[in-house]
Amino acid sequence: xxxxxxxxxxxxxxAVVGGGLVGALNxxxxxxxxxxxxxxxxxxxxxxxxxVKGRSINLALSHRGRSALKHVxxxxxxxxxxxxxxxxxxxxxxxxxxxxxxxxxxxxxxxxDRANLxxxxxxxxxxxxxxxxxxxxxxxxxNAETGAMTFVRADGTKQQILADLIxxxxxAFSSIRKQFLRRSRFNYSQTYIPHGYMELTMPPxxxxxxxxxxxxxxxPRNTFMMIALPNLDKTxxxxxxxxxxxxxxITTGDEVLEFFQKYFPDAIPxxxxxxxxxxxxxxxxxxxxxxxxxxxxxxxxxxxxxDAAHAVVPFYGQGMNAGFEDCIVFDEIMDQFNDDLxxxxxxxxxxxxxxxxxxxxxxMYNYIEMRAHVNSKWFLFRKYVxxxxxxxxxxxxxxxxxxxxxxxxxxxxxxxRWQWQNKVINRGLFFCGTGAVLGGSYLLFKNPPNVDKIxxxxxxxxNRLLSTGTx
Ligand code: FAD
Ligand code: EGO
Numbered sequence: 001x002x003x004x005x006x007x008x009x010x011x012x013x014x015a016v017v018g019g020g021l022v023g024a025l026n027x028x029x030x031x032x033x034x035x036x037x038x039x040x041x042x043x044x045x046x047x048x049x050x051x052v053k054g055r056s057i058n059l060a061l062s063h064r065g066r067s068a069l070k071h072v073x074x075x076x077x078x079x080x081x082x083x084x085x086x087x088x089x090x091x092x093x094x095x096x097x098x099x100x101x102x103x104x105x106x107x108x109x110x111x112x113d114r115a116n117l118x119x120x121x122x123x124x125x126x127x128x129x130x131x132x133x134x135x136x137x138x139x140x141x142x143n144a145e146t147g148a149m150t151f152v153r154a155d156g157t158k159q160q161i162l163a164d165l166i167x168x169x170x171x172a173f174s175s176i177r178k179q180f181l182r183r184s185r186f187n188y189s190q191t192y193i194p195h196g197y198m199e200l201t202m203p204p205x206x207x208x209x210x211x212x213x214x215x216x217x218x219x220p221r222n223t224f225m226m227i228a229l230p231n232l233d234k235t236x237x238x239x240x241x242x243x244x245x246x247x248x249x250i251t252t253g254d255e256v257l258e259f260f261q262k263y264f265p266d267a268i269p270x271x272x273x274x275x276x277x278x279x280x281x282x283x284x285x286x287x288x289x290x291x292x293x294x295x296x297x298x299x300x301x302x303x304x305x306x307d308a309a310h311a312v313v314p315f316y317g318q319g320m321n322a323g324f325e326d327c328i329v330f331d332e333i334m335d336q337f338n339d340d341l342x343x344x345x346x347x348x349x350x351x352x353x354x355x356x357x358x359x360x361x362x363x364m365y366n367y368i369e370m371r372a373h374v375n376s377k378w379f380l381f382r383k384y385v386x387x388x389x390x391x392x393x394x395x396x397x398x399x400x401x402x403x404x405x406x407x408x409x410x411x412x413x414x415x416x417r418w419q420w421q422n423k424v425i426n427r428g429l430f431f432c433g434t435g436a437v438l439g440g441s442y443l444l445f446k447n448p449p450n451v452d453k454i455x456x457x458x459x460x461x462x463n464r465l466l467s468t469g470t471x
Contacts, residue, residue, distance in 0.1 A: 011036040011130070015149065015163035017139050017176055019043075021114070022306030022323040023169030024121035028072040029327050030167070031128035033334060038163065039125065040151060042138035042170075047119045057199060057237045058229045059117075060085070060216065060317035061110040062405045068324035071331065074124055078117060082110030083230045088383070089215035092376040095266040099215060100383045107406050109216065109317070111229040139170065144179045147301050165341055166302040169323075172289055174308035180298065188293045193313055193367060195223075196244045196285030202271050204234035210270045211236065220379045221263050223371045238271065247285040253277030288313050292360050294353045297345035305330065310356040315366040316404065322359050325408070326352060358411035362404065389425065397421050 014030045016023045019041030030037045043049070061082060069075040086108040087099040102108060125131050134151075140158070142149040147166060151159045168176030180186050202210050209230060211217060217228040217236070223243060228236040250256055256277055260268050268276065291311040297303045306323030329352050330344070337343040374382075386399040398421070403414040 012164040013038060013162075014165045014167060015040060015161065016167045016169055017149070018168070018170035018174075018306075018308070019118075019122060019133060019135070020169065020171055020306070021118055021121065021320050022327065023167075024118060024125050025068060025072065025324055026167055026169055026305060026327050026330075027125035027131055027133075028074075028121070028128070029331050031125065031131045032072065033331075033339065035130065035165075037125070037128070037131040038161075039131070039133045040137040040139060040149075040161075041133070041135050043135065044154075045122070045133070045135045046115060047122060057115075058111050058113055058231055059320055060229065061112045061117075062317065062321050064318075064325040064408055065321040066110075067408060068328050071328060072124060074120065078112060078120060079110060081116060081120075081232065082112040083232065084108040084110055084214055085216045085229070086214050087216075089212060089217045090376050090379050091217060091219040091264075091266060093221070093263070093265070097212075098376075098380055100380065100387070103402055103406060107402075108214075109405060111216075111231070113231060139175045142166065142176065142179060142302075144183070144298055144301070165300075168302060168304040168308045169306045170308050172291055172307040172311035174304065176302065177293070177304060177308055179302075180293065180304070183298070186293065186295070189291070190311075191290045191364075193288050193290070193364075194243045194245075195241050195367070195371070196247055196287055197314075198240045198242075198247070198280070198283070198285045200238045200240065200271055200276065200279050202228060202236040202238055202267070203275070205270070207234070209234050209236070218379070219264050219267070220370065220374045220376050222373065222375055224263050225370060225374075226264055226267070238267065242285070244285060244287075250280070253280075256280045290360055290364055292357055294357075295346075295349040296352060297349050300341040300345055303330070303345055303348060309352075310360050312360045312363040313367050314363070315370060316359065316363040318359050318363060318404065322356060322411070326356070329355075355411040358415050359404070362400075362411070362415065396424065 012035055014035040014037050016027050016030065016037060016039045019027075019039045023039060023041070027037050027039045061078070066075050066079065069078050085102075086105075087101040090098045090100065092098070122133060126133060136154050137151040137159070138153075140150045140152045147162060149161045149163070149166065151161060153159065166176065168174055170176055181188060204210060211228070213230040213234075215230075219226040224246070225241040226238055227241075228238040230236055250259055254277075257268070257273065260276060271279075289311050290313050291307075293304075293309065296305070296309050305326040307319065309326065310322065312319045312322065330348050333344050333347050333351065337347065386401070389397040390399055390402070398417070400414060400418040403409045403417065404411065407414075409417070
């Protein structure tokens with residue numbers, strides 16, 4: 001008898017609920033492990049749909065996300081269809097553009113098209129014979145005791161389905177998570193931030209990109225922020241972040257223009273006056289929510305991943321990357337515990353919660369810091385300081401953005417290391433400061449200045465540097 005036949009238990013069924021970015025990738029991971037995978041997605045198949053509605057058109061893909069794609073053999077393909085962004089390009093109010101590299105040569109983030117990425121992942125999942133994609137299946141409810149799920153079709157018919165494992169990848173407003181909320185000892189918090197976002201398209205100019213393509217363009221204006229990521233069709237997708245109350249204050253095309261004239265004048269001719277006046281009113285500003293919860297599992301039955309487990313605000317460009325990394329972490333624990341779900345699920349919660357909570361906090365921290373005091377000068381200054389300190393002590397000081405974006409350092413360890421680095425930097429500054437004061441006093445004593453007053457207000461900058469540390 002063949003060994004395979006001795007172990008003739010039926011293949012376990014994994015139901016992946018949600019065929020978005022994380023669900024489709026997860027389907028590949030589970031299919032690779034030999035499970036019978038059923039994906040249930042509420043929308044129609046986006047590969048054949050005529051109109052694709054959805055959030056943000058493009059996303060920044062970085063190391064963690066790429067690592068996960070590599071596991072399922074998709075990294076090269078996706079990377080080849082992305083646009084590398086080697087540096088941020090900071091736009092000052094006077095129109096000056098200043099690039100600051102992300103790191104060494106070869107360190108870059110990628111602008112990828114969300115819809116295209118989703119399509120490729122679905123197509124990849126379908127190449128496994130043990131995977132089936134079920135579109136037009138909206139999870140209505142499920143029973144945490146029996147594991148039975150109820151799906152509603154577009155025609156209103158309902159369907160009951162059972163699975164050995166339910167993987168909730170149904171996004172920030174997860175229906176799977178609703179059953180978790182009814183249970184004792186489930187921690188949950190959700191915060192809507194006062195900002196909304198709006199996407200505007202910057203068309204090509206003379207058949208080419210209207211701005212330099214290989215950059216993440218950023219207009220830091222404290223509470224008003226705009227970014228632009230390049231697309232393959234030579235357009236840029238600009239995302240304007242602003243408090244809802246300011247969005248609501250602008251009610252006419254002329255007011256849009258006036259607002260841009262004041263804060264983003266260089267973008268007006270690039271987006272186009274008429275387009276700007278019109279696009280602004282096409283869709284209302286969208287909300288952003290941060291969700292943290294724990295545990296991520298119920299017994300050996302159900303687990304949450306991606307935004308369903310941790311929606312983060314987009315101010316670190318890590319939401320999808322973190323969700324993709326979830327898939328790797330789960331896969332590694334499956335290896336470690338031989339697919340024994342009763343061991344794997346609690347371990348996954350134990351290992352992953354601290355890291356997902358850390359990135360949720362970091363993203364929120366960036367939001368608060370940027371809106372409070374990041375204008376273009378401060379942005380440039382801070383990134384120069386980061387790069388300079390890293391250059392001076394490459395092994396001791398690694399910028400937080402670098403650890404988060406270009407390594408797989410566990411998020412919670414990146415935070416710990418960052419706090420340690422800040423202590424080192426502050427001590428260094430203290431000694432330098434003491435040295436400077438002593439040295440300065442000596443020099444002043446030897447060469448008394450012939451001006452009455454020397455007033456340099458470094459104090460303000462100094463205090464800000466000390467109080468906010470360095471990212
Ligand atoms: P989703 O993409 O939301 O997918 C969930 C899927 O589940 C959807 O297909 C939905 O139709 C389906 N679904 C929902 N309910 C049900 C149901 N009841 N039954 C069946 N199916 C259901 N991340 C980055 O890494 N880099 C970035 O640059 C970046 N930029 C962003 C910019 C903005 C403005 C926003 C809002 C987010 C950004 N993100 C970014 C975050 C990223 O979009 C998310 O983290 C990512 O989409 C999460 O993937 P997901 O599969 O978990 O959820
Ligand atoms: C001082 C200076 C403190 C997303 C700069 C903090 C985020 C923050 C939304 C950028 C890059 C990918 C992004 C940097 C900081 C994406 C990102 C950053 C934005 C907004 C974004 C950077 C999509 C914060 N990465 N980032 O260092 O370049 O620094 F500006 Cl609004």
